[in-house]
Amino acid sequence: MTNLAAPASDAVQAALLLAVDPVGLGGAVLRAAPGPEREGWLAGLRAALPAGTPWRRLPLGIPDSRLLGGLDLAGTLAAGRPVLERGVLAEADGGIVVASMAERLEANTAAKLAAVLDAGQVALQRDGLDLILPARLALVALDEGLAAEETLPPALAERLAFRLEPEAVPLDAASQVAAARARLGQVAVPDALLPALCGAAMQFGIASLRAPLFALRAARAAAALAGHAAVEEADAALAVRLVFGPRATCLPEAEPPAAPEDQPQDSAQPEPQPGPQELQEMLLEATRASLPAGLLAALGAGARDAARRAGAQGREGQRRQSALRGRPIGTRAGALRAGARLSLVETLRAAAPWQGIRRRERAGRPGPLVLVKRDDIRLLRFQQHTETTAIFAVDASGSAALARLAEAKGAVELLLADCYVRRDRVAVVAFRGRAAELLLPPTNSLLRAKRSLAGLPGGGATPLAAGIDAAMALAEEARRRGRTPLLVLLTDGRANIARDGTAGRPRAEADALAAAAPCRAAGIATLLVDTAPRPQPFAKQLAEAMGARYLALPSVDSQKLSAAVATTREVA
Amino acid sequence: MDIGASALASRKTVAARPVFPFDAIVGQDEMKLALLIAAVDASIGGVLVFGDRGTGKSTAVRALAALLPPMQAVAGCRFSCDPARPEALCDVCRDATDLVVATVPVPVVDLPLGATEDRVAGALDIERALAQGEKAFEPGLLARAHRGFLYIDEVNLLEDHLVDLLLDVAASGENVVEREGISIRHPARFVLVGSGNPEEGELRPQLLDRFGLSVDVRTPTDLATRVEVIKRRDAFERDGAGFLAKWAEAAAATRDRILAARALLPAITVPDVTLENAARLCMALGTDGLRGELTLIRTARALAALEGDEVVGVPHLRRIAAPALRHRLRRNPLDEAVATTRVDRAVTELFGA
Numbered sequence: 001m002t003n004l005a006a007p008a009s010d011a012v013q014a015a016l017l018l019a020v021d022p023v024g025l026g027g028a029v030l031r032a033a034p035g036p037e038r039e040g041w042l043a044g045l046r047a048a049l050p051a052g053t054p055w056r057r058l059p060l061g062i063p064d065s066r067l068l069g070g071l072d073l074a075g076t077l078a079a080g081r082p083v084l085e086r087g088v089l090a091e092a093d094g095g096i097v098v099a100s101m102a103e104r105l106e107a108n109t110a111a112k113l114a115a116v117l118d119a120g121q122v123a124l125q126r127d128g129l130d131l132i133l134p135a136r137l138a139l140v141a142l143d144e145g146l147a148a149e150e151t152l153p154p155a156l157a158e159r160l161a162f163r164l165e166p167e168a169v170p171l172d173a174a175s176q177v178a179a180a181r182a183r184l185g186q187v188a189v190p191d192a193l194l195p196a197l198c199g200a201a202m203q204f205g206i207a208s209l210r211a212p213l214f215a216l217r218a219a220r221a222a223a224a225l226a227g228h229a230a231v232e233e234a235d236a237a238l239a240v241r242l243v244f245g246p247r248a249t250c251l252p253e254a255e256p257p258a259a260p261e262d263q264p265q266d267s268a269q270p271e272p273q274p275g276p277q278e279l280q281e282m283l284l285e286a287t288r289a290s291l292p293a294g295l296l297a298a299l300g301a302g303a304r305d306a307a308r309r310a311g312a313q314g315r316e317g318q319r320r321q322s323a324l325r326g327r328p329i330g331t332r333a334g335a336l337r338a339g340a341r342l343s344l345v346e347t348l349r350a351a352a353p354w355q356g357i358r359r360r361e362r363a364g365r366p367g368p369l370v371l372v373k374r375d376d377i378r379l380l381r382f383q384q385h386t387e388t389t390a391i392f393a394v395d396a397s398g399s400a401a402l403a404r405l406a407e408a409k410g411a412v413e414l415l416l417a418d419c420y421v422r423r424d425r426v427a428v429v430a431f432r433g434r435a436a437e438l439l440l441p442p443t444n445s446l447l448r449a450k451r452s453l454a455g456l457p458g459g460g461a462t463p464l465a466a467g468i469d470a471a472m473a474l475a476e477e478a479r480r481r482g483r484t485p486l487l488v489l490l491t492d493g494r495a496n497i498a499r500d501g502t503a504g505r506p507r508a509e510a511d512a513l514a515a516a517a518p519c520r521a522a523g524i525a526t527l528l529v530d531t532a533p534r535p536q537p538f539a540k541q542l543a544e545a546m547g548a549r550y551l552a553l554p555s556v557d558s559q560k561l562s563a564a565v566a567t568t569r570e571v572a
Numbered sequence: 573m574d575i576g577a578s579a580l581a582s583r584k585t586v587a588a589r590p591v592f593p594f595d596a597i598v599g600q601d602e603m604k605l606a607l608l609i610a611a612v613d614a615s616i617g618g619v620l621v622f623g624d625r626g627t628g629k630s631t632a633v634r635a636l637a638a639l640l641p642p643m644q645a646v647a648g649c650r651f652s653c654d655p656a657r658p659e660a661l662c663d664v665c666r667d668a669t670d671l672v673v674a675t676v677p678v679p680v681v682d683l684p685l686g687a688t689e690d691r692v693a694g695a696l697d698i699e700r701a702l703a704q705g706e707k708a709f710e711p712g713l714l715a716r717a718h719r720g721f722l723y724i725d726e727v728n729l730l731e732d733h734l735v736d737l738l739l740d741v742a743a744s745g746e747n748v749v750e751r752e753g754i755s756i757r758h759p760a761r762f763v764l765v766g767s768g769n770p771e772e773g774e775l776r777p778q779l780l781d782r783f784g785l786s787v788d789v790r791t792p793t794d795l796a797t798r799v800e801v802i803k804r805r806d807a808f809e810r811d812g813a814g815f816l817a818k819w820a821e822a823a824a825a826t827r828d829r830i831l832a833a834r835a836l837l838p839a840i841t842v843p844d845v846t847l848e849n850a851a852r853l854c855m856a857l858g859t860d861g862l863r864g865e866l867t868l869i870r871t872a873r874a875l876a877a878l879e880g881d882e883v884v885g886v887p888h889l890r891r892i893a894a895p896a897l898r899h900r901l902r903r904n905p906l907d908e909a910v911a912t913t914r915v916d917r918a919v920t921e922l923f924g925a
Contacts, residue, residue, distance in 0.1 A: 064686045111726040125687035128698040198798045208626035
């Protein structure tokens, strides 16, 4: 019982809480590169669970037939009746599923996982099977993302109680956890706890109601683990550190809010008592202490929106599908026309159950070994290679003049509408002052695009090189994901901040040209829109260095701009 | 493992799991009202619930299922044919001489994201094909949802070919399956209920248009409501049966309210002045086509029925204008005003504050 002797770290505690109440807590996000810490955490969690608890790995890009289940073709044909092949989720009922490289999970897969986490069961409607399979499990998502916005889909992260950097968990916790599991149902919750948890969540700007619910369950598990009959302050403090700490989007105001007066009629509220208020203060302190130093400073500086954006990152949405190229993402029934690619295995799978009937219908006439009909044909579906991600790099500096910035915003919004119609993805980078900022990670949500633009401030110097670098990083990532990047750079070309953040036009211009070179080398379709009232030679020079189309736009003419982007896009 | 017995067993265990009661959902009045309206008048065309994560969107839909009053259907019919509507019977029931009527629960069918086309539309029964070499149609989810509700969580992530299928069936009210030389058509009329989060991607405009009502749900922002939500959720999880018993009376009252509203619905009158007002509202908002107006009137009538009012007036229009119209406005990306605000503004301009 090493973890009783010395106070265990939060990462270790999280593993033990998860072992006590896996279904209630949903799981954890482990944000770390592969390594001994992560393996040690997983091994510790596994050791803490009762012997024989299912433990399954979920590889990235797992097909639905393995994730949810489907028809076991070999078994079906051998048995002469449908035989179910359980998916990973149903196999893991009562246990843990570990998802590798969760930061690259598709929105669609994430939504299926979320549905199973919510329902505790797999609703299987596949291959002629109509089944409900129990799948009460917890998910451990291994997030290997590097950039802040490179993380797992928010819809899934939201359903996992903890988010932590792993460290090795002692391997001898099993008996302690088993005792806690037995006690969990009897742990009492003081009346003051619930209002305090909800209040603390609000103070940290955590909108979702799942967070306080997770905190409540975590507190209960912590009490059970510590052998307390009721949730004590230390249990609650641990719970909020683990659940609220990573979710906080702002710092609490100094003044606690007045007790709400307009209570809904249908809810019987407990009388305001000093309990919740004091408890809440304690919980606020506990959460505050768990925030990393850098985040604290950022939040304090009012970068609340930035944090929220980073948390709400998404790369979901409709995918364009092509018949021929790209990454295969499944099969569908269809006619085998020119250009379509046949999926032989899936076609045979579709044909297999009907062989008996078809042979009988042929009434003994000789025929091929396998009778395949048009209905059986299954075609491969691909994620289209040419799906476009339009990356807007917007110069928001003072030299671009505030009035022009408003015009540029208007133009970008028009282009966004275009992209929405074409179902392109859109990303927005703004650069001003000393650095570039990712305003909007690639998305096809018009709503989010509009919101992010609305909050774009202007003014300051022109770090053109940083802007190009940031846009290029996005373009490279889009490429890695099998999409075609399209870069639109709106600037007046008056670069005056170098890459290292020092002021000075010559250095800044040299750096901008240096940043432009990889763009040309990579052959990324680029449009440079010169927004200066009098077009500058340097902007033209930069466009050449980037291999970009150059468009001088002394007055932002949205029609012209839109047409230019469309042409560039065709080239891409 | 093989399926037969185990499939039945697992379905049973699921049926026994308690569902969070509809009336115990704190706040979210617009969502609850929209679902009740859909339960009163199925012809309104479904409900889309879009909004923040963790606001109990799917909880509400599943709760409605537990609340719906049972319906009359032809006993043993796989499509739950309505004995009161001879013109809409399936082929088997039409040929039968004597229809036995049974009282059955209204189906609320889940369409999970990973569903394959054969299970949605129906296909030949693999088991019978393999074991007996017979061609027998195995109805899919669309058949099961007939006369009830079809629920799709994360509807904006549904695969394109399934959306196509849904649009087709929703438009014709009939599902057609061709396979192995046999052709099956059966009625498939259902109330489509979808939920999702707009930040994860837009809904295809054609599908958006299929929904009669569209509801925005937001996370409650006042402490008392939030505490109450968690408190009830926790009480339900710790003692489901006890919690249901506590809310049984409220559930019965809501069920009676739906029944009373359905009975009242045919008797409700819509005066010309209300029709005019509805038309003026739609014109002011520039909604496309007549569907908006039709939905607005029908929804107002169902609301009046729920409230026990016999005449539809401006107060009814005012209350349901936003859910009936907000998803029908022409999209203008440059207009910063959110759809709800635009509807509210038009309502205020026409009918006064």
